[in-house]
Amino acid sequence: MKQNFLEYSQEQLIEEKSFRSWALRGENKSEWERFFASNSDFYSRALKAKEIVLLLQDEYDSLGDESVLEIWRSIDKYEQGYKQKVRKLKNRRRLSWAASVLIIVSLGTFSFFYLSDKDKKYEFVSSSEYSKNEARMIFPSGEKVFLKRNNSIIAFNDINARILVNDSIIQMDETSNVKARTIKMNEVVIPFGKKSELLLADGTKVWLNAGSRLAFPSRFTKKNREVYLEGEACFQVSKNEEHPFIVKTGDVDIRVLGTHFNVSAYPGDAKIETVLLEGSVVLNKPNAFGIEKNGIVLKPNQKASFEKGQNEFIVTDEPDVDLYVSWIYGWLQYRRESLISVLKKVERYYNVQIQYPASYPVDDKISGKLDLKNSLDIVMRALADAADFNFRIVENRIIIEKKMEKMHRR
Structure with missing residues (x-):
């Protein structure tokens, strides 16, 4: 050594x-x-x-150094059969060319199968119109179960093949009609104004925020435990070194063994945020071949922001990461956060539309804490005091105005 x-x-x-x-x-x-x-x-x-x-073990398994060396070893053995120096030289040139062709063919074959199998972007069967649909779960058979509660609880039991949805027990075998199968994974869709809590078959706990959906298998049978997320979720992953847990958001893959972290990946947002509470995660931007060797390693009390426009990660220290998971407990806490970011979260949680003048300074930074268990009117009054504005509620719309004395100040 x-x-x-x-x-x-x-x-x-x-x-x-x-x-x-x-x-x-x-x-x-x-x-x-x-x-x-x-x-x-x-x-x-x-x-x-x-x-x-x-x-990162998948990356080392994918046509790594050993595979390339093995190709060259085979060529070298073939070359040793020639004794004359001139013929050796000629064959070296030919074999160098052959090696290049062989490597190119290997890479081409590899990329074809890899792209056709592993790099397919998951397409949710469920509609993305979160404001118009009830919370629901869609099974691989296509069967739907509507979740009546504002905060639903779903638990998968891999031992007796049962699913607990709030107070109902569903036998998984009853949802696996092969002829009627339209999707390979279960999907949970949480519209604006609701939340859900899931316990996956491997013991991983997931909290889904308003306006989110998650696709996952009833049982994790492959090398990687893969799930697909659109929206915001907090994960408490059950540790298993032999089977990494991967959260795929479309733009970013988050690979973990066992840890606690929050991901915000709403389609309409300009960035994807991952905040780590404990453990470690590796974030990657999948390339054309689905291979990432230089992932971003996140440590506890750090946040990684993937800027979609710039196509890059920005890592910052976050001394109070609990702010990012306060929504699980019915709170919205924010420190030096832009007003527009807070308003978006209020929109999703209460399923409303918030309007404000084009010239309104929505980028102003504010700090505070909102109790989301309160009514919309109480929450907006608290936010108005912090951000210094007047507002009106008209049906499911909130119209924001500057305070009158400031608008007419001389």
């Missing part, structure tokens, strides 16, 4: 081939264990690096 490993940073360890082989396949396990026993301080750094390697 190289002694200079002790000087390696976490990033250097991840790039070290022998370290990845141990982390992924347990190669030279006893040798590494002896090294760790002699260097306890190094062990904690190695464990963190191993967790990131496990999170």
Whole structure:
């Protein structure tokens, strides 16, 4: 074992081939264990690096260094059959060309199958008109169950193949008619003005906010536990190192082993925000081949904002991450947040439309706390005091105006 490993940073360890082989396949396990026993301080750094390697293991599996080396080894064996130097030189040139062709063909074949299978963007069967539809769950058979409560609870039981939807028990076998099957996953659709709480089959807990939908399997049977999100959700993922949990939002993939984080990925928003409360996550922007080797590693009390227009991540420290999950408990807390961002959240939660003059300074930063268990009128009064405006409620519309004394000040 190289002694200079002790000087390696976490990033250097991840790039070290022998370290990845141990982390992924347990190669030279006893040798590494002896090294760790002699260097306890190094062990904690190695464990963190191993967790990131496990999170990214699919990328190392996809036509990595070993595959390319194997191609060259086969060519080299073929070349050794020729003894004469001149013929060796000629064949080297030919084989170099053949190797290039072989690698290109391999990459082409790989990309075809990868793109045709793994990089398909999930298309929700459910309508995205959240303001017009009831909260509902759609099973793989196409059967729908409407969720009457404003805050529904759904739990999947993988042992006896049952689903608990509020107070009703549904047998999963009854929803798996192959002939009638229209989708491969369950979908939960939460319209504006409602929320839902889910317990997935692997023990992962998910809170879905208003105007969101989630697609997920009844059982996780593949290598990766993949779900698809549109909107906002808070995840408390059940840890399983052999089966990473991946949240796919269309623009960003979030890969975890077991952790607690919040994701806001509404289609109409200019950015996707991921806030980490505990554990670690890796965020990637899928490329044309679906391969990402340089993911953004997020630490607790950090937020990653993916700016859709700029196509880039911005990572910031967030000392009070609880603000981002306060909606789970019926609160809307904000600190130095733009007024328009807060208004959007109020719109979604109460299923209303908020209008304001074109010249109104909606980018002004405000701080405060709203009790979403209160009526819309009480919430808007509290917000009006903080942001200094007058408002009128007309049916399901809220019309914002500046305070009259400020409008007519001389």
